[in-house]
């Protein structure tokens with residue numbers, strides 16, 4: 001390597017998709033042995049820049065140098081051969097394959113006959129996962145694991161591939177606080193071994209905690225890069241969205257006042273409900289109240305949310321809506337009963353190949369049309385939401401798959417906002433959203449609450465629950481273990497309870 | 499081909515748009531090339547008479563392919579279509595008075611009753627498939643394989659190796675009669691295609707079919723009754739096959755075992771060659787029409803150019819392979835675009 005040359009250097013990178021400019025004139029450098037944070041609003045172009053580096057997008061303007069030498073990848077494969085590994089924002093594990101096969105994807109050990117060496121693969125995968133501190137059976141199909149665990153396994157795959165440039169696009173969005181700690185330990189070790197990491201995140205605390213330098217993006221432009229020691233959250237927010245948003249800075253470190261409404265009528269009640277992943281859960285969601293359900297990964301709150309939408313069947317207990325018992329045979333029944341659900345994974349919620357407006361209208365199709373579809377009506381409705389939620393690009397026509405991750409998440413929420421449900425169950429509602437968009441979600445949820453909807457916010461992020469909930473249940477090993485109603489609560493007390 | 503979108507697609511920009519449209523463009527280009535080739539190679543190919551021939555030759559396949567398009571759009575498969583067509587065709591003959599010479603223990607009924615019973619028969623076969631796939635959870639590939647066998651069994655039981663010739667008068671007319679120069683069966687095929695297109699492109703049910711095919715889990719999480727949609731497409735497929743079977747029997751002039759054996763491959767080829775995605779959610783009746791014409795022109799054209807009839811079989815196989823390659827490749831390009 002030419003001495004002093006940065007490991008990776010990008011000059012004048014521009015990229016547009018049809019009419020949409022995603023990046024314009026970006027100069028970016030990555031030094032040897034640094035963790036480089038990338039922040040910016042949803043749609044700022046972070047993922048696009050990383051996909052250029054990782055050879056996913058091969059047509060762009062500008063030049064790229066690796067260790068001083070000009071480089072131009074022809075494919076993701078040639079980028080991988082050049083030592084670049086990327087964990088994408090959307091998980092790309094193969095759900096049917098085992099954990100071990102996913103970890104070893106593309107580098108399976110073979111025996112002398114040229115066949116996959118299964119025992120060897122299991123052994124190596126087990127050793128690798130243990131070394132990384134990930135406690136999981138390498139034989140189970142990865143699709144059966146909780147999302148956070150899948151994410152850790154995918155990160156493990158890239159870290160173990162020996163890449164010298166590791167790109168992590170929102171790696172912590174599905175992780176619980178202890179898992180984040182595991183990951184950070186791992187990343188520091190990787191850095192100390194002289195490899196470099198790009199770390200994209202909307203969790204500014206995480207960025208400040210782990211990165212050496214931070215780069216801010218806005219509207220496809222690189223605004224500024226600074227060493228982490230010289231900056232704070234306010235500095236980042238000002239550069240991300242512009243000045244005047246200082247209130248976004250306040251974290252949830254202090255005591256949060258809870259505003260539960262014990263007198264309000266119960267909308268959805270759950271009596272000793274059991275199902276896959278949870279046992280004997282009793283809860284009452286009240287009109288005009290946001291009920292937060294917090295638990296660490298695998299505590300069962302996400303499973304509970306799915307069951308409340310009829311996705312999985314209850315094996316015991318009872319549900320009632322407005323005092324009348326209901327049985328949710330399937331999700332269609334739940335929707336008709338007035339229950340809405342936004343799952344934690346975008347991929348399982350959205351139709352990537354369909355235009356935005358069809359993604360918005362799918363859940364209200366039976367209200368706006370009996371026999372014939374009415375695309376004009378659908379577009380008009382979708383347009384309202386696109387404007388109200390600030391979805392970018394501000395059009396209902398693009399295929400959903402072309403939107404940035406955070407904007408996709410907004411579409412997932414939009415589809416339940418046309419005909420308001422009685423109960424809205426949000427699983428990880430702010431995952432992948434920038435600070436501004438999170439604030440927006442808080443505003444939307446408050447507005448829904450004022451209209452008398454019972455909102456359930458289910459999350460593994462204490463901040464999400466604290467910022468939204470009026471009352472908080474904490475779950476642990478499939479059961480409700482504590483309730484915070486009235487008075488105040490803090491992040492520490494929440495973490496301690498879980 | 500979801501027509502309502504074509505007006506807005508170009509905004510995603512030049513090359514990307516072309517790549518996204520590969521599945522629509524490639525089959526159409528194939529059709530044009532084939533037509534050009536055969537027109538040059540044989541003077542008797544590009545005549546009005548021959549166009550009518552081609553239309554008549556693909557009609558039965560077309561009716562089956564409409565139902566199959568629904569199924570494939572949902573990312574499922576129905577291997578029982580030809581067998582169900584055969585069984586329903588035999589049913590309608592079974593309930594019709596046959597000539598003295600036909601040695602079948604049949605149950606002669608008035609024409610309307612025979613048609614009704616045969617239609618109910620196709621509905622019942624479809625319902626069984628739907629039950630197996632959606633309630634029991636048998637993969638459609640396996641379930642319809644069983645139904646293929648069951649259909650063959652019904653045929654065998656009803657005719658016991660014999661051949662029946664008579665079908666009710668309305669069926670006779672639709673299958674082998676014509677209005678003016680146009681055979682009725684072509685009219686029926688066009689109507690069924692048009693109906694299929696309208697349902698898929700302009701109705702709520704059609705939208706659900708595309709959404710379930712596009713991402714089944716997301717459809718589920720949007721509160722769509724996915725099982726109901728899957729059951730419906732399987733029943734639609736069986737009914738289309740039933741109609742094709744009845745008209746086919748009249749068209750061929752006889753009802754017997756194994757009469758439709760070629761139609762399974764033909765119908766699947768038509769749908770896939772036309773560019774409807776095997777992964778679901780992309781394509782439609784427009785594609786199926788192009789696929790039908792490609793197959794029809796190919797089969798008919800090869801007859802016009804004096805080619806070894808064994809080679810014909812191979813050529814058809816190669817065209818199908820090419821279509822599959824394009825189909826899978828188009829899926830990838832679109833996913834990337």
Ligand SMILES: Nc1ncnc2c1ncn2[C@@H]1O[C@H](COP(=O)(O)OP(=O)(O)OP(=O)(O)O)[C@@H](O)[C@H]1O
Pocket residue numbers: 017018020021022040041042043044045046047048049089392393401402403404405406407432434834835
């Ligand atoms: N394949 C594509 N086709 C068309 N437009 C695209 C495509 N990929 C990205 N874009 C557009 O480029 C812009 C930048 O998107 P990008 O995914 O890089 O944002 P991001 O900074 O990663 O945002 P987020 O935090 O939401 O993930 C967005 O406006 C997006 O809609």
Ligand SMILES: [Mg+2]
Pocket residue numbers: 046047048089169404405406
């Ligand atoms: Mg992104």
